[in-house]
Amino acid sequence: MKEFWIYTLLRIVLFLASLGIVIGVWFLIAGSAPLLWAVVIAFLMSGMGSYFLLNHQREALARRVQTRAEAMTAKMEEMKSKEDAD
Known part of the structure; x- marks a missing residue:
């Protein structure tokens, strides 16, 4: 889950930086920003x-995500084969 939080945090930081740049440029050009x-x-x-x-x-x-999905699939297959053996 660490990768998810890092990516999400970087996306938020990138958005806030972009918003700051857009508002700053808009204020410099027009004086106000919608x-x-x-x-x-x-x-x-x-x-x-x-x-x-x-x-x-x-x-x-x-x-x-792919590694976790493959592990989950392998676990499901193992449980399925165990169930079939009984």
């Missing part, structure tokens, strides 16, 4: 950024 549009733009920016910047963490999370 919050809804700033959140939407920051969400899109952080999504695109995470695709490239968090690739390593996303792959580590995927490997962990």
